[in-house]
Amino acid sequence: MTAQTDQADAKAARITISVDAMGGDNGPAAVIAGCSTSAQKNDNIRFILHGPAEELKALVARKRVLEGRCDIRHAPDVVSMNDKPGQVVRNSKGTSMWSAIEAVRDGEASVAISCGNTGALMALSMIRLRKLPGVNRPAIAVLYPSSNPQGFNVMLDVGADIRADADDLLRFALMGMSYARNGLDLPRPRVGLLNVGTEEHKGRTELKEAYELIRDHHEEAGFEFVGFVEGGDIAGDVCDVIVTDGFTGNVAIKTGEGTASLIGDRLREAFRYSPLSMLASLLAYTSLNRLKKKIDPRRVNGGVFLGLNGTVVKSHGSADATGVSAAIRLAAQLADIQFTDKLAARVAGLPGEETP
């Protein structure tokens, strides 16, 4: 038995993750279950949990693996999915979300995680953690399933802001490159700029400007620039990082998720169609499960807020224990390599003025 050793390792855990236990659709039980799954797999992590203390204590007490690895911070209030970002910024001091970000601000934890309201989380993160020097607009980056060897591409921005000018897009390229290098272990990521065609003359003015800016900076920044890419390349293999504004990126990933979900439904229908197809689905059970794992959004759960003094991981509101655990794994990896410092060095090294 290794229980004794595990317990000893656990106490020496190097990585502290600040977890907003509230605000997800499945309540704190799903979040604590996710922490428990992650704690079992990784001896190096411990948690600061934010939410109503009594409720969290009871949930933690049921998971033996969490014993001695959780600090609980009482936060009686919750940011709801319907709260507007502006309201939240003014009235959020007692909320679990505010408290979770505060732990990163104070240096107690390297990364914060929340399943709550994305707009509110970004607004609070910007106010409390502040933007990195040289960053005008932070971005949310996600990992999108792709036919590249690493299995995923980085895409940003997917919804931090509906706008992005040419300077912002250049910074997104640098931040996305840094994320791909540190999160996907790609030494020289290939970056593409999302447009409606690959010809240089196509697209909006800010895209043509961004094209020139990125082309002029990519050599010194150590990444490859493949130029304009199209929607079909988001899941493809011509680049590893897709740069776009938050409006387009948000519509694109939701379209992709919706399409995948439609195909999944149709696949299940197809296998229910006849006795023969039902038998086939039994035989193919393992293969289909393997497929499900590869394209299951729960297993790549977590948008990362880039461009702030501290890393914040946004998990899906509907995340279950598997989803939360995936987000924690991502957070732990980024914390482990001191990602925020690396990213800050990358963006600060950029010549040229900040846009107003």
Place this chain on the structure above:
Amino acid sequence: MTAQTDQADAKAARITISVDAMGGDNGPAAVIAGCSTSAQKNDNIRFILHGPAEELKALVARKRVLEGRCDIRHAPDVVSMNDKPGQVVRNSKGTSMWSAIEAVRDGEASVAISCGNTGALMALSMIRLRKLPGVNRPAIAVLYPSSNPQGFNVMLDVGADIRADADDLLRFALMGMSYARNGLDLPRPRVGLLNVGTEEHKGRTELKEAYELIRDHHEEAGFEFVGFVEGGDIAGDVCDVIVTDGFTGNVAIKTGEGTASLIGDRLREAFRYSPLSMLASLLAYTSLNRLKKKIDPRRVNGGVFLGLNGTVVKSHGSADATGVSAAIRLAAQLADIQFTDKLAARVAGLPGEETP
């Protein structure tokens, strides 16, 4: 035998479709094969084929079903995929694309079809057919697979123009509604406006303006307005028509296609994984084929140009005979119901000024 009767019907064919036989990736053979497939299924259609006469004559001679149902118009030149729209407009008089549009302009055919360069086709269509009164920006509409009972949603614009202001979006709503009513047989289509969230306060300024315009006009126009929708709703069932600008729409459909293609590849890999899964794939063959038919983009091949004096169907450049035949079926359906006239009446009935 019904051959005699077929022949008689063929000569009385009511619907004439003007077909650009050149410009597709698979050459005129694939286009003529598509015409042949369609001619077999529908006695009511005949064709005017545009391209190098000798080459087309030889190809048509090999298909018995096309006998007596094709006029061939000699057009020695081809618009290539790399030609820029501006160049094409100036130097396209001898091309098959120009000739195909001209047959619609002259009233010889009700609909034109081309597999060629989209930008050039739109530019030529606008110059030669002209915009309908009341339309500032034409749009390209596609049918996107969805979980709605009709199996598809209408989405527009997917790339006629990268811009669209609030007035354009209102007209897209009206044109999309008319297409859904006539192309999908929906008496009262539900229209949604694509945004990054469903809350009224979200999104760009022109979207908020368009929201109000569409809300104010939907009653008299006879459609339901469901308000803002998200990327996930493009393949969903909350609405039948998705309205957006051509930049966002183009990225969205290409993202969806790329994602579907990635899942297809992964599915094939999963079934090749072990002897058991290979056996399963044999048993599931019929079911999987049924699925493939449902989500095969070739079977819904054809973007329709809306807002012009005449209907133009753009088929995928990579369309094979099945794809071309699907585009012809769509074209024949729209021609049969005099879609252009219905659409014109719809958009012209709109109160308010035209934007400059």
